[in-house]
Amino acid sequence: MSIKQMTIPGDFILGAAASAWQTEGWSGKKAGQDSWIDLWYKNDRQVWHNGYGPAVATDFINRFREDVALMKQAGLTHYRTSINWSRFLTDYENATVDEEYAAYYDALFAEMHRQGIEPMICLEHYELPGTLLETYGGWASKHVVELFVRYAEQVFARYHHLVKRWFSFNEPIVVQTRVYLDALRWPYEQNTSTWMQWNHHKVLATAKVVKLFREKGYSGSVGCILNPEVTYPRSRATHDVKAAEIYDLFYNRVFLDPLVHGRYPQALFTLLEKHQVPWDYSPDELALIADNTVDELGINLYYPHRVKAPSRAWHPETPFHPAYYYEPFELPGRRMNPSRGWEIAPRIIYDMAMRIKNDYRNIDWFVAESGMGVENEGQYRNRDGIIEDNYRINFISEHLYYTLLAREEGANCHGYMLWAFTDNVSPMNAFKNRYGLIEIDLADNRARRAKKSASWFRQLRDTRVLTL
Numbered sequence: 275m276s277i278k279q280m281t282i283p284g285d286f287i288l289g290a291a292a293s294a295w296q297t298e299g300w301s302g303k304k305a306g307q308d309s310w311i312d313l314w315y316k317n318d319r320q321v322w323h324n325g326y327g328p329a330v331a332t333d334f335i336n337r338f339r340e341d342v343a344l345m346k347q348a349g350l351t352h353y354r355t356s357i358n359w360s361r362f363l364t365d366y367e368n369a370t371v372d373e374e375y376a377a378y379y380d381a382l383f384a385e386m387h388r389q390g391i392e393p394m395i396c397l398e399h400y401e402l403p404g405t406l407l408e409t410y411g412g413w414a415s416k417h418v419v420e421l422f423v424r425y426a427e428q429v430f431a432r433y434h435h436l437v438k439r440w441f442s443f444n445e446p447i448v449v450q451t452r453v454y455l456d457a458l459r460w461p462y463e464q465n466t467s468t469w470m471q472w473n474h475h476k477v478l479a480t481a482k483v484v485k486l487f488r489e490k491g492y493s494g495s496v497g498c499i500l501n502p503e504v505t506y507p508r509s510r511a512t513h514d515v516k517a518a519e520i521y522d523l524f525y526n527r528v529f530l531d532p533l534v535h536g537r538y539p540q541a542l543f544t545l546l547e548k549h550q551v552p553w554d555y556s557p558d559e560l561a562l563i564a565d566n567t568v569d570e571l572g573i574n575l576y577y578p579h580r581v582k583a584p585s586r587a588w589h590p591e592t593p594f595h596p597a598y599y600y601e602p603f604e605l606p607g608r609r610m611n612p613s614r615g616w617e618i619a620p621r622i623i624y625d626m627a628m629r630i631k632n633d634y635r636n637i638d639w640f641v642a643e644s645g646m647g648v649e650n651e652g653q654y655r656n657r658d659g660i661i662e663d664n665y666r667i668n669f670i671s672e673h674l675y676y677t678l679l680a681r682e683e684g685a686n687c688h689g690y691m692l693w694a695f696t697d698n699v700s701p702m703n704a705f706k707n708r709y710g711l712i713e714i715d716l717a718d719n720r721a722r723r724a725k726k727s728a729s730w731f732r733q734l735r736d737t738r739v740l741t742l
């Protein structure tokens with residue numbers, strides 16, 4: 275058996291991620307402070323695994339000191355989470371800060387600095403205030419873009435000295451894709467035009483907060499966390515390659531191009547026009563996007579997407595959906611994570627790195643989420659009560675290997691963040707698939723217990739050597 279060793283550069287981030295809504299719980303939430311995700315949970319609790327949702331989550335808000343101590347113990351250099359927009363303000367129009375909720379962030383950031391862990395903060399991770407969805411149609415509205423900027427202004431003013439790396443959104447494409455393209459999540463409405471409007475307004479909102487941050491002269495950076503889907507065609511045949519290109523256009527380039535190059539791909543305008551999908555943008559908005567591209571990207575990478583040319587024609591009356599041009603393709607003999615139904619293909623990180631190097635001006639970026647969700651992890655508990663998650667250690671090792679390899683070959687990739695630090699609540703999957711270095715024991719008052727991967731991660735950090 276050959277043993278490979280790779281050195282992890284001293285400035286390379288070895289961190290883990292989470293979000294506000296998936297961890298905090300907040301019994302002090304006031305009337306009107308629900309987010310989109312809270313409303314989905316309220317309206318549709320039965321689709322959430324075992325009924326767990328954002329209400330208590332991991333109770334991080336009451337236990338963050340314990341968790342930050344565990345972060346230190348596990349050797350994290352950075353921890354990424356979000357501030358929950360719906361909770362941070364009591365009045366979204368005037369951006370009035372909820373001092374009670376903000377006091378918790380004051381304390382959290384102070385504690386993280388005390389323990390030597392750098393915070394990286396998203397302004398939104400599926401946490402659009404529900405009332406803005408009900409009143410304005412959410413990101414379909416240009417007014418909501420303005421309200422987001424007002425919110426960002428308050429957050430930056432309060433925390434610019436404590437947080438140096440900001441991100442407008444986590445996975446800005448996801449909510450509207452699930453709700454308006456695929457009608458798989460509440461409020462289940464298919465409307466491709468609304469989908470594109472949400473995309474555009476999130477791109478515009480990112481440019482506006484980048485501009486705001488720079489105009490205020492704060493030190494630090496503003497980026498965005500994307501989840502581009504590394505897409506492979508079934509074959510090199512022209513029709514399969516075209517299917518992959520169109521998938522890439524609608525799911526990846528729709529955010530990557532404007533955020534990094536400052537412009538949408540021409541092919542996107544052309545196809546949306548061809549299929550009569552209207553969206554509202556102005557020359558001034560496009561100019562603002564062109565002038566305010568992001569400083570860095572975080573990239574969430576879990577599994578590859580494989581597509582082939584569609585095998586059936588679409589009915590001309592069917593509203594346009596990008597799947598008009600492609601179908602999913604399952605690679606025979608692929609390696610799978612059976613709990614999540616996702617293919618395991620660590621090379622996606624290398625391929626994404628080379629894409630960014632060649633097509634996206636080798637912008638600074640880091641792996642912002644990578645991880646393996648596993649069901650019924652209790653079966654791997656040893657006699658000392660510790661979950662021996664060797665599969666997770668292997669998963670991280672393989673994915674980190676390709677990250678470091680890409681860096682050696684000139685990619686500007688400066689970190690790897692595991693999803694997630696602790697087990698947490700996911701949309702619908704709730705606590706079903708466990709992702710954490712730290713177990714959350716729901717049967718024991720959400721007690722925290724380090725898994726084997728936590729001590730392995732600590733060693734990785736201490737030695738800065740990855741051994742495969």
Ligand code: BG6
Pocket residue numbers: 293296444445501574614643647693699700701703704707
């Ligand atoms: C990521 C999201 O895409 O996937 C997280 O940013 C989510 O919020 C994670 O929890 C894992 O999802 P799931 O459904 O496998 O638990």
